[in-house]
Amino acid sequence: MRKLIFDYVQTHKSEILKEWISQMKQDADERAVQTMSAQMFTKTSSEFIELLISNFTETEEEFQSKVVGFAEKIVRLGWPLTIVTLGLRTFSHIVAEGLQREELVGQHNFIEYSFEFERWMFPLYNTIIDTYADTWERTVSLQKIALQELSAPLIPVFEKISVMPLVGTIDTERAKLIMENLLDGVVKHRSEVVLIDITGVPVVDTMVAHHIIQAADAVRLVGAKCMIVGIRPEIAQTIVTLGINLDQVITTSTLKKGIEEALEMTERKIIEVEEER
Known part of the structure; x- marks a missing residue:
């Protein structure tokens, strides 16, 4: 058969x-x-x-x-x-x-x-x-x-200044990866100021805010300053509504403003150079 x-x-x-x-x-x-x-x-x-x-x-x-x-x-x-x-x-x-x-x-x-x-x-x-x-x-x-x-890189943009752009949702597993990359990157790049950019994070609830604040606290413990940038109006409203305390964290609405403040913290600034006629 x-x-x-x-x-x-x-x-x-x-x-x-x-x-x-x-x-x-x-x-x-x-x-x-x-x-x-x-x-x-x-x-x-x-x-x-x-x-x-x-x-x-x-x-x-x-x-x-x-x-x-x-x-x-x-x-x-x-x-x-x-x-x-x-x-x-x-x-x-x-x-x-x-x-x-x-x-x-x-x-x-x-x-x-x-x-x-x-x-x-x-x-x-x-x-x-x-x-x-x-x-x-x-x-x-x-x-x-x-x-x-690829989801949580710490990028050195200037000497002593690094940026971590966050995109997408943040769960507990990813928050742990963010923390590890932050601390390793601060030491590796000898960063004095770290900017956590949340422009690409669609929703910031109590859990996400808690993870971000924890990351900022960890950065301060290793001797660097931390800023949270990219706080959109709707995110700001959510943070206020939820009663999330960001008093210990420097915040700005855009990455550009954050970098300007970071340069001031490291005693530098951007100067526009006029073209010679």
Whole structure:
């Protein structure tokens, strides 16, 4: 029976692929199908069918290597797990219907066929799904690490003056990263004044304000002065409404004003130079 299934799939590969693509375009999430060009979708679909067939012919180690490579590719292309599971089910239905249509499988051997096909597909299904999940988790983890490294940089803009621009929401995990980068950067750049720019922070609630004040206090403990800049009118109103105490922190409405004050603190100022006529 296993040989019968393999021979049918091998000899009808192009027809199975054509039918598989047609059904996937009809049944799959439209957004998943449209993440790639029609040519790329056809090419990737062909690789998927070849991968399923290779389970008959490859050793377990060779097949596992192919699965890992394919999983990494479809994760990069943005195929969700739902399209992978739908693809496996669709393949099973197409093969079953084809075998029955050609009367290779009928009432006399349907139980044998079902048992053999399930014995082939079940470990295949598990291998592909597990590999996809592992690849996705690894990709997301690497992206998260990369995002964290870029999400709270301390940038030296003048001698003794550094700026930390914050963009997006601030949760407890990110607040910890901000604190670490602030303290490491103050020491590394020998900063005397640090400006925390919250222009890009959409919402400042009690928790966010608490994290920012903690960061400012930590900067003062290592011998530097801290300013919070980029306080928009709506943020100022929120801070007042919430009763958040910023008495110990210097604040300005814009980064430009903050840098001007920082220069004064370090006994410097910006002088406009007139062009010679």
